[in-house]
Amino acid sequence: MATAYTRADQIGLYLTAPLDNADAGNVSACLGGARQAQQVRQLDAMIEGELAPIIVEQIGGIVGEGSAQVRAVSTTTVAYTAPDGEEGTAVTIADGGVVLLEGETSSEYVRIRRDGSDLLADALTLDVRKIYDNLIAIGDVSAADNTAGIDEYLAGMLCAHGDAGAAATKVYIGTLAPQQVSDIAQLAATGTGTIEANTTDAFEDWPASGYARVTTAGGTLREIVYYTSRTAQTLLITDEAHRALLGTSMAAGAVDDVIDCVPGIRIGVEAPDSDGFIQTIADRETAPTGITWSTAITAAAGLSVPALPTLGTYGLWIHRQIPPAITESIRSENVICLEIDGTYTQKYYGLYRVQSTQAARAKVFIGEDARPDFDAAPEYSGAPTFPIVIVLTPPPSGQKTFNVCVRETDPYGLEAYNSYAHPITIDSTGAQVHTALTPVIDAEFVELGSGYVQLRARYPLGFDELGADYFRYYLTTDGTAPDPGTDTPVDTIMRIGGGGPWRSLTAELGPYDYGTQLKAIIRPYNSTEDVEGDSIDVVTHTIALVAAPAPALPSAGMGGVSAYDSGAAFPQTIAYLNAPTNTVYWKYRPGTTELWAGSQLVFRAMASGQNQITLHIPAAFSLTEGAVSGAGSANPVEVSSATRLYLCVAGQRVADINVAAFTITAPSFDASGAILPEDTPVVGPSLALDDFSCFQVYDPAQGRWRSFLCVDNAGVFSARWLAQTAS
Amino acid sequence: MAFLITEAVKIGEGAWRYSWSGTAPFDIMLGGNVVLSQTDNTSLIVQWQDEPHASTIEPPAIEGVDSTQDRATLCQSMLPPFITVQFRGKTTNAYYKIEAYDGADWQTITTMAESGRGYYKYTSPTRMTFTYDLRVVPYDASGTAGTPLELTFFHHTHPAPRDLTYTYDAGTNNLTIDEA
Numbered sequence: 001m002a003t004a005y006t007r008a009d010q011i012g013l014y015l016t017a018p019l020d021n022a023d024a025g026n027v028s029a030c031l032g033g034a035r036q037a038q039q040v041r042q043l044d045a046m047i048e049g050e051l052a053p054i055i056v057e058q059i060g061g062i063v064g065e066g067s068a069q070v071r072a073v074s075t076t077t078v079a080y081t082a083p084d085g086e087e088g089t090a091v092t093i094a095d096g097g098v099v100l101l102e103g104e105t106s107s108e109y110v111r112i113r114r115d116g117s118d119l120l121a122d123a124l125t126l127d128v129r130k131i132y133d134n135l136i137a138i139g140d141v142s143a144a145d146n147t148a149g150i151d152e153y154l155a156g157m158l159c160a161h162g163d164a165g166a167a168a169t170k171v172y173i174g175t176l177a178p179q180q181v182s183d184i185a186q187l188a189a190t191g192t193g194t195i196e197a198n199t200t201d202a203f204e205d206w207p208a209s210g211y212a213r214v215t216t217a218g219g220t221l222r223e224i225v226y227y228t229s230r231t232a233q234t235l236l237i238t239d240e241a242h243r244a245l246l247g248t249s250m251a252a253g254a255v256d257d258v259i260d261c262v263p264g265i266r267i268g269v270e271a272p273d274s275d276g277f278i279q280t281i282a283d284r285e286t287a288p289t290g291i292t293w294s295t296a297i298t299a300a301a302g303l304s305v306p307a308l309p310t311l312g313t314y315g316l317w318i319h320r321q322i323p324p325a326i327t328e329s330i331r332s333e334n335v336i337c338l339e340i341d342g343t344y345t346q347k348y349y350g351l352y353r354v355q356s357t358q359a360a361r362a363k364v365f366i367g368e369d370a371r372p373d374f375d376a377a378p379e380y381s382g383a384p385t386f387p388i389v390i391v392l393t394p395p396p397s398g399q400k401t402f403n404v405c406v407r408e409t410d411p412y413g414l415e416a417y418n419s420y421a422h423p424i425t426i427d428s429t430g431a432q433v434h435t436a437l438t439p440v441i442d443a444e445f446v447e448l449g450s451g452y453v454q455l456r457a458r459y460p461l462g463f464d465e466l467g468a469d470y471f472r473y474y475l476t477t478d479g480t481a482p483d484p485g486t487d488t489p490v491d492t493i494m495r496i497g498g499g500g501p502w503r504s505l506t507a508e509l510g511p512y513d514y515g516t517q518l519k520a521i522i523r524p525y526n527s528t529e530d531v532e533g534d535s536i537d538v539v540t541h542t543i544a545l546v547a548a549p550a551p552a553l554p555s556a557g558m559g560g561v562s563a564y565d566s567g568a569a570f571p572q573t574i575a576y577l578n579a580p581t582n583t584v585y586w587k588y589r590p591g592t593t594e595l596w597a598g599s600q601l602v603f604r605a606m607a608s609g610q611n612q613i614t615l616h617i618p619a620a621f622s623l624t625e626g627a628v629s630g631a632g633s634a635n636p637v638e639v640s641s642a643t644r645l646y647l648c649v650a651g652q653r654v655a656d657i658n659v660a661a662f663t664i665t666a667p668s669f670d671a672s673g674a675i676l677p678e679d680t681p682v683v684g685p686s687l688a689l690d691d692f693s694c695f696q697v698y699d700p701a702q703g704r705w706r707s708f709l710c711v712d713n714a715g716v717f718s719a720r721w722l723a724q725t726a727s
Numbered sequence: 728m729a730f731l732i733t734e735a736v737k738i739g740e741g742a743w744r745y746s747w748s749g750t751a752p753f754d755i756m757l758g759g760n761v762v763l764s765q766t767d768n769t770s771l772i773v774q775w776q777d778e779p780h781a782s783t784i785e786p787p788a789i790e791g792v793d794s795t796q797d798r799a800t801l802c803q804s805m806l807p808p809f810i811t812v813q814f815r816g817k818t819t820n821a822y823y824k825i826e827a828y829d830g831a832d833w834q835t836i837t838t839m840a841e842s843g844r845g846y847y848k849y850t851s852p853t854r855m856t857f858t859y860d861l862r863v864v865p866y867d868a869s870g871t872a873g874t875p876l877e878l879t880f881f882h883h884t885h886p887a888p889r890d891l892t893y894t895y896d897a898g899t900n901n902l903t904i905d906e907a
Contacts, residue, residue: 046813052845055815116818118843133881142882329804330883353883364904371733381766386891387905394900404893406904410886417802418788418888420735420743424895424902431897 002091002100004460005162008060009100011169011308012408013040013316015135016155018280027135027154029377032270032280032288033716035157035313040135042348043450045126053095053116054078059128060109060346068128070101070112072120081126082108107345136334138265138284138320143355143411149241149324151544152284156316158338160308167341171269172302173295174347176337177206177261186253187237189227194257195227195235204232209327211245211264213295217256223248224262224295228327235259242323247293248644263334266293266321269303270315278315288317292362299339305320328359328413355411360384363415367403372421374407375679384408394430401425437524437533438463439473441506451511451574451582457522458502468524469494471505479517481538491525503685511574514582516543575685580638586685593685593697593708597659598642605708607699613708615719617664624665628656628715636686636693636711643654647711649693654715667715730793735786741775743786749793753839757789759807759884761798784907785888786790790833812849814863814876816841821868825849828860836861 006010008513018033019026025038042061051072066083073079073090075299080101081087089105095117102109116181133139135156163421183198195212197203212235214222226242227235237243243249246266267496268291273489281288305314320334330353338346363382365372380390403421425433436492440457447453453473471492472487474482494503505522512518518541523533576582576723587594595602604616617623632638632648639645647655655666683705687694695709709719730753734746747753747769752816755763755771758778763771779788790801798804812825820841827832839847849863859880865873890907 046811046848050844052843054845124846173815371735387903390896390902392900392902402902404904406889406891408886408889410883412883414802414806414883414885416788416886416888417790418785419732419745420737420786420788420888422893424893426895426897426900429897430900432895435809460738552903 001161001360002089002109004098004100004111006100006164006347007102008109008340009058009111009163009168010160010164010344011338011346012058012159012161012342013135013156013338013346013348014038014159014313015040015348016157016278016315019536022378027139028135028155028284028403030135031282031284032278032315032317034157034277039161040156040348041131043128044131045128048127051078051120051122051124051152052563053114053118053120054093054124055113056110056111056124056126056626058111059126060107061349062105062107062345063103063128064347064349065128065130068103068110068126069123070110070126071123075119075121078112078120080110082110093322100681106343130333130349130351132351132353132422136215136318136336136348137352138318138334138350140352141322141326141354143357143481145322146326146356147324150322151287152289152320152322153281154284154318155278155281155288156318157272157278158305158308158314158316160312161373162646163310165309165312166307168307169305169341170299170302170339171267171294171305172299172337172339173262173265173267173297174337174349175260175262175297176210176333177203179261180259181259182253182259183255185234186257187214187223187243188253189249189252190241190243190250191240192237194237195225195253195257197233197259199233199699201232203230203235206230206235206261207332208327209329210332211262214251214253214259215260215261217258218252219258221248221251221295222251222257226264226323226326228568238327239323242326245323246295246319246321247500248295260297262295262297263320264332265318265334265336266295267303267319267336268293268317269305270317272313272315276313287319288625291317299337299342299513302339303338312562313660322354324357325358326354326409328356329354330412330414344632353412356413357411359409359413360411361409362386362388363407363409364388364390365405365407366390367421367422369401370403372403372405373420374405374419378407381572392424392426393416394428395427397428399427399433401726434464434466434526434531437466437468437526437531439533439535439537440522443522443539445520447541447544448508448510449573450512451516451543451544451576453509453512453518455505455507455509455520455522455539459505459524460647462500464524466526466531468526468533470505470525470527471503471507471522472525473505473507473520475509475518477512477516477518480520482521484523484536489525491527503584510543510658511572512543512578512661514543517541518543523646575639577635578642583642584637584639584645588685588698588700590700592694595637595645595685595695597645597657600643600659602645602657602659605695605697607697607701607706607708611693613697613699615707615708618662620662622662623717624663624671625668626665627667628653628665634688636688636695640669647693647717648712649713650688650690652713654693654711654713655717664717666711666717668717670716670718702723728793729796730791732789732791734744737786738772742772743774744770744772744803745786745789746770747791749791750795751793753791753793754798755789755791756801756803757787759803759809760812762789763791784890788888802885808884810859810861810880810882811851812861812863812878816843816845816847817865818843819867819872820865821870822866824864824866825846826864827863828862833862 015036015038017029021029023029069081079090082103085104098113177535180202186194187193224245228238299437329556332349362384363378367381391611402424405421407416409415443457469528472489474487525532575586577584594604630653632653643659645657646653694707696705730749751767752765825836862875862877864875894903
């Protein structure tokens with residue numbers, strides 16, 4: 001069984017703090033002094049899965065980030081698989097126990113604790129990650145500190161936290177990318193310049209910006225510099241202030257110099273006093289005294305920490321140097337390595353961010369008749385201060401669409417990844433050409449009955465940069481196709497509503513005679529720019545109604561009675577009596593019922609609203625008493641011809657209406673209304689009973705149909721109030 | 728052939744369609760999550776509600792990789808637009824409250840029951856790019872609060888597109904891009 005706090009885990013790095021520091025336990029308080037209880041984690045992990053009693057305390061960092069696993073091999077044993085490694089030996093762990101699990105090698109390890117007696121089963125998957133802003137990182141760099149440059153110092157404390165103490169340890173700086181050799185170009189003794197490697201892809205795996213440690217081929221440190229950018233083969237040192245860093249001096253480079261990618265830190269160790277304390281600095285910008293700094297990148301050249309007794313400590317100072325005006329970064333990295341007893345390795349990582357005011361940019365990408373190329377240089381790149389004005393060059397001929405996308409970059413250099421481009425089309429004169437408005441969809445006529453139709457269409461929102469605010473339609477009723485070039489359009493404003501991503505047209509048209517052929521072209525229209533769609537699609541409909549729909553009666557609403565609105569009870573309705581010719585018809589609406597023969601009104605009944613119902617017959621008609629006989633129709637009105645009508649009762653003609661001669665003949669006329677039924681339960685302008693035929697009008701005051709004329713089987717033409725009027 | 732967005736068009740109010748090319752299958756990310764995994768589809772309709780920060784002017788941005796690319800290289804994969812709090816539970820607790828500090832008070836975001844599973848995670852639902860104070864407060868069965876675990880995050884992710892207007896002046900040929 002691997003014992004916790006032994007082997008690679010025999011020594012740990014802990015936070016420090018002055019004894020009286022209230023912020024003890026935080027990285028910001030690591031100004032030296034005494035060791036704190038918090039151990040610095042080499043790595044951390046997001047943990048998935050369930051292995052309930054197991055707590056992950058420390059992950060050995062030699063392999064770096066990746067997916068690791070702690071697996072229950074049995075109900076009492078667990079094993080560890082480091083990132084990209086093989087599973088190590090299973091170890092028994094008891095409730096309350098702490099064990100060290102090693103992976104494929106002894107430096108790939110995890111220290112775990114068991115907190116619970118539940119039998120072990122299943123596994124924990126560890127998404128192992130490096131940590132931001134820990135002791136190793138020092139902390140994020142603000143834009144102001146970046147502009148001026150800043151040197152910062154923090155201290156940790158190495159501690160032999162195992163029962164057996166810790167063997168001698170070497171401490172050194174970890175490198176960040178493969179070592180390269182300078183070849184074609186080197187830095188001069190002073191000034192800016194480049195370092196060019198001997199292979200074309202030498203620096204491909206290096207960070208986009210960072211620190212380079214230059215040593216001679218013989219291994220002597222020459223200089224540490226900061227490169228602001230690089231190509232695959234060349235490091236660019238663009239500021240002399242970026243040279244001679246971390247205690248080095250400017251020196252001319254040479255062919256065969258060895259170039260290492262290093263963090264911007266150096267380290268020093270300090271033996272504690274008899275109380276276990278190291279010096280305390282006033283603040284993180286104050287350098288500790290008496291420290292011999294090292295930028296060594298190998299254990300052999302690293303700082304030596306002697307073997308320590310149990311709970312013995314040794315100070316470790318970290319100095320991070322940020323020269324003025326370095327490149328922004330969302331992920332800069334420091335690494336410090338420990339080699340213990342010449343055998344085991346620990347690797348501590350810390351990530352930090354660097355702000356730069358110069359990094360905040362707005363980039364305008366424009367694709368001409370194509371999508372923008374985000375890999376190409378932007379059309380504009382500058383401070384994100386709006387408005388931004390760009391001159392568009394009109395095409396020599398025809399039209400050109402400029403697809404414009406703005407991506408912003410923040411002070412850390414992170415660029416937005418939006419890719420939607422806004423189109424602007426201009427012609428050769430420089431005039432903007434609005435993209436044709438998207439045609440309407442679902443255009444149709446819907447027959448409402450009685451010769452009325454509804455013209456419907458939908459305009460989808462959001463397609464058009466310009467957008468429409470009106471429906472515009474061209475309508476013909478003679479069977480010819482509308483001609484938007486000559487016909488007069490009808491504009492209907494698009495109203496908000498409906499809840500969907502469109503606007504709807506519902507134009508009520510009519511009445512039209514049976515067989516009328518309607519044709520319409522419907523387009524979206526922008527009234528501001530006077531732009532309309534260019535669709536020439538014709539929607540066609542032929543009036544085919546032969547019966548009127550039942551009117552909708554006003555009704556009580558839930559919890560109360562609706563106020564009556566005569567316009568809302570039912571629309572004006574046409575009920576033809578001689579389909580398919582459709583020249584004789586009832587026309588009725590709340591308060592009025594009319595009988596028409598062609599263009600001639602035969603009679604009109606009106607409900608006045610004061611409980612009066614009046615039958616008006618045009619003065620042109622003469623009322624003649626006389627016998628009327630013969631078989632008629634079951635319908636109360638028989639249409640013998642376009643100008644000859646009979647009122648019928650039970651299939652027998654009882655009154656004769658000659659529209660051509662303007663005569664109404666019936667055995668007798670009675671204006672007393674004696675035989676009028678007061679009320680009927682039937683809706684509509686006419687009602688056939690066994691002994692009567694009644695003619696009705698809807699009385700909006702009473703909310704019901706009432707008789708205005710009744711003809712009985714003896715031919716008595718009876719109305720409550722009968723009047724003859726001019727029309 | 729790597730993943731490439733070939734078309735991004737508005738197809739309705741607050742709705743856009745992305746189309747792409749590459750070597751199938753594809754993984755498509757939106758809002759820090761994989762919305763299409765190992766798909767052969769080459770288009771996706773997004774709506775502004777698909778990402779809380781997005782607007783009706785600019786669509787939620789998507790990213791994708793094809794079979795020749797690594798999903799981990801995507802911006803949303805490297806720096807997702809949300810934070811995740813992980814904490815270790817104890818079976819003697821009954822539940823935990825995740826609270827956020829609004830500058831004056833701690834506001835409860837969610838409550839998680841202790842289930843004996845060991846590690847617990849809370850993932851924030853919204854895009855955040857600022858310092859954020861959260862705490863996990865344990866409670867026992869009687870409702871008594873224990874010592875909170877307080878955490879301060881500085882979360883940073885790729886910037887969201889800004890709502891802009893694009894106005895062209897035919898007289899000057901100037902395209903003016905301004906904040907909406």
